[in-house]
Amino acid sequence: MLQAFRARLAAGFVFLALGGCATIAPMSTALKDAPPPELPRKVELTGVPFYPQEDYYCGPAALAMALNAAGAGVKVEQMVKQVYLPERRGSLQVEMLAAARRNGMVAYQIEPRLDHILREVAAGTPVIVLENYGYGWFPYWHYSVVVGYDLERFEFIRRSGFNERQNMPLPVFEHVWQKDGHWAMVAVPPDRLPATAIETRYSSAIVALEKTGQLKTAHTAYATMLKRWPQSLIAMMGLGNTAYALGNLEGAEAAFRRATQAHPGSAAALNNLAQTLADRGRLADALAAAERAVKLGGPLLATSRATLEEIRRKQRPAN
Numbered sequence: 001m002l003q004a005f006r007a008r009l010a011a012g013f014v015f016l017a018l019g020g021c022a023t024i025a026p027m028s029t030a031l032k033d034a035p036p037p038e039l040p041r042k043v044e045l046t047g048v049p050f051y052p053q054e055d056y057y058c059g060p061a062a063l064a065m066a067l068n069a070a071g072a073g074v075k076v077e078q079m080v081k082q083v084y085l086p087e088r089r090g091s092l093q094v095e096m097l098a099a100a101r102r103n104g105m106v107a108y109q110i111e112p113r114l115d116h117i118l119r120e121v122a123a124g125t126p127v128i129v130l131e132n133y134g135y136g137w138f139p140y141w142h143y144s145v146v147v148g149y150d151l152e153r154f155e156f157i158r159r160s161g162f163n164e165r166q167n168m169p170l171p172v173f174e175h176v177w178q179k180d181g182h183w184a185m186v187a188v189p190p191d192r193l194p195a196t197a198i199e200t201r202y203s204s205a206i207v208a209l210e211k212t213g214q215l216k217t218a219h220t221a222y223a224t225m226l227k228r229w230p231q232s233l234i235a236m237m238g239l240g241n242t243a244y245a246l247g248n249l250e251g252a253e254a255a256f257r258r259a260t261q262a263h264p265g266s267a268a269a270l271n272n273l274a275q276t277l278a279d280r281g282r283l284a285d286a287l288a289a290a291e292r293a294v295k296l297g298g299p300l301l302a303t304s305r306a307t308l309e310e311i312r313r314k315q316r317p318a319n
Contacts, residue, residue, distance in 0.1 A: 025170075025174040027115075028174045041151045042151065043122050043149055045126055048145065048147045049069065050159050057076065058091075058143045060084055063096055064076045065126065065159055066127075066128050079099060082098075082099040096185065098212075100187040104189075104217050105189060105190075108187075108194045109201070111198070117146055117184060119195045121147065126147050128186070131176040131177055145159040145160070146184075147159055191220055193224060199229050206225065206235075219242035219246065236255055237269060240254075240276070241272070256273035256276055265296060267304055270290070270304070271290065271293040271300060274286045274289035278314060287311050287312070290308040
């Protein structure tokens with residue numbers, strides 16, 4: 001009974017927002033005046049599964065929808081255990097991102113722009129958004145999943161609450177979305193980039209995935225990243241580091257060598273190449289790379305010197 005009351009209360013906030021959203025929806029206004037010409041006028045991802053968001057489980061249900069659309073094969077009950085915080089009666093954004101990574105996906109927080117939501121949906125990716133239907137002194141947070149848009153009707157199509165298909169005018173959406181910082185995320189497999197991916201933001205998303213211990217998944221994501229940004233030092237280093245951690249020294253050497261060629265001023269790339277070559281028993285080549293790393297100096301000088309000394313120690317004949 002309490003949940004039904006809350007649902008009615010939330011809906012009431014939506015209609016109250018209609019009256020004043022025109023003056024506080026700058027992104028909607030700009031989008032209406034100049035919609036991205038390259039995007040279809042209407043898109044709907046009908047294949048995204050729907051799970052009713054019962055009780056306070058809007059976070060777990062929204063995440064399960066997005067993850068399963070990406071091929072993760074999870075259940076809502078699993079997501080409840082991973083993201084739902086009973087003491088808060090909800091799910092925090094950081095937990096939503098972390099759970100996506102734990103289930104083998106790259107969790108990417110998109111930029112706070114309406115057109116980026118459109119671009120992701122147009123590319124076939126549902127977008128999890130955080131909305132606030134309350135006031136400053138009484139927030140009412142809710143996760144929904146944007147699965148479509150219609151620029152003719154100027155609305156989003158969402159999976160929300162008990163509604164498998166709920167239409168919402170873009171100015172209303174912007175109003176409830178902006179009150180919590182325009183937070184939105186997508187979850188994509190490691191072999192696919194988000195449509196709106198930016199190099200620095202996406203590399204951070206992969207680093208966060210790597211830190212969970214999913215090295216194979218992160219390795220694939222770094223390789224995918226290099227297809228979009230072939231000169232990315234972060235991607236080359238990540239590819240090499242994950243290959244090294246997986247015991248693939250040949251792959252690690254190839255990645256680090258590529259990094260030294262593309263970025264000859266990178267002491268980190270030279271140091272890691274030197275270490276990998278030494279581990280492969282090629283001490284003369286390792287020594288040359290380590291000496292170059294030391295000559296570059298910089299904040300990694302102590303590490304480069306330690307690597308150089310270790311290689312020299314290995315070269316000394318045993319007594």
